[in-house]
Each structure stands twice: as C-alpha cells, then as structure tokens.
Amino acid sequence: MKKLVFFSLFFIASIGANSQNWIKDIDEAKQIASEKNLRIILVFQGSDWCAPCIKLDREIWSTEEFKAYAKDHYVMLQADFPRSKKNKLSKEQQEKNNKLAEKYNKNGYFPFVVVLDKNGKVLEETGYFKTTPQGYIEQLNSSSK
Numbered sequence: 001m002k003k004l005v006f007f008s009l010f011f012i013a014s015i016g017a018n019s020q021n022w023i024k025d026i027d028e029a030k031q032i033a034s035e036k037n038l039r040i041i042l043v044f045q046g047s048d049w050c051a052p053c054i055k056l057d058r059e060i061w062s063t064e065e066f067k068a069y070a071k072d073h074y075v076m077l078q079a080d081f082p083r084s085k086k087n088k089l090s091k092e093q094q095e096k097n098n099k100l101a102e103k104y105n106k107n108g109y110f111p112f113v114v115v116l117d118k119n120g121k122v123l124e125e126t127g128y129f130k131t132t133p134q135g136y137i138e139q140l141n142s143s144s145k
Contacts, residue, residue, distance in 0.1 A: 048082045113127060
C-alpha cells in the first residue's frame with residue numbers, strides 16, 4: 001500500500017513538473033518579466049471549445065521543446081474563456097480575463113497570442129498556424145522592438 005501511495009504521488013508530481021507554468025494575472029506576469037527581463041506571452045484561448053486553440057496547446061505549448069525554451073525566455077500568461085459549465089472560471093478570474101481582452105484582444109480572436117514586453121507593450125501578435133515548436137518560437141521572437 002505504501003508503495004502504491006508513493007508511486008501515485010510521484011506520478012502526480014511528475015505530471016505537474018512537465019506542465020506549462022501558466023500565470024493567470026497580468027500584474028504578476030509583469031513583475032516576473034521585470035525581475036527576469038523576459039517577454040510575456042499572452043494567450044487568449046477557449047480551452048474547451050476552440051479547435052485551433054486546442055491544436056495550439058497540443059502542438060506547441062505542451063511540447064517538451066517549447067516548455068524547455070519558454071522556461072528561460074518567457075512568462076506565459078493565459079486568458080482562458082471556456083464555455084462549458086464544468087470549466088467555468090471564478091468570477092474574479094473571469095473579470096481579469098475580460099480586462100485583458102478589452103485591452104489586448106478587442107476583436108475577440110481565438111486563439112490569439114500577444115507578445116508583450118515586461119511593461120505590457122505589444123511587440124508581436126499571432127495565432128495558430130501549422131508549424132514546429134521551433135518555428136513558433138521563431139515567430140514569437142521575430143519582433144525586434
């Protein structure tokens with residue numbers, strides 16, 4: 001029984017270690033970006049209804065190649081807009097995401113990826129396109145602003 005508990009905890013911990021470290025608050029993202037001199041990657045997604053969002057997550061954000069690069073180069077900020085009741089966000093989180101959308105995604109595109117500097121200035125905008133994780137990284141880094 002102890003072995004089962006140990007392996008279960010180890011398995012759960014290893015899943016968490018491999019997941020993308022998403023920040024959900026713009027102020028926290030800016031603070032980390034300022035301290036570490038990193039860019040912020042703001043991702044607007046509909047995690048439970050937007051097919052291109054799901055593809056972007058599976059083909060880019062969830063890959064080991066992207067996660068390894070992002071860990072040292074980006075602060076990953078997520079603004080999710082799920083539709084399913086079971087995935088409903090807290091009122092506070094929904095308000096934060098709505099404010100981000102009002103400022104950075106006025107047209108309501110999904111997925112919509114905005115590269116920001118440490119102060120929140122827009123450097124680049126993109127979305128889903130078929131590419132490799134390295135190709136997506138190159139797109140995110142293409143702005144020399």
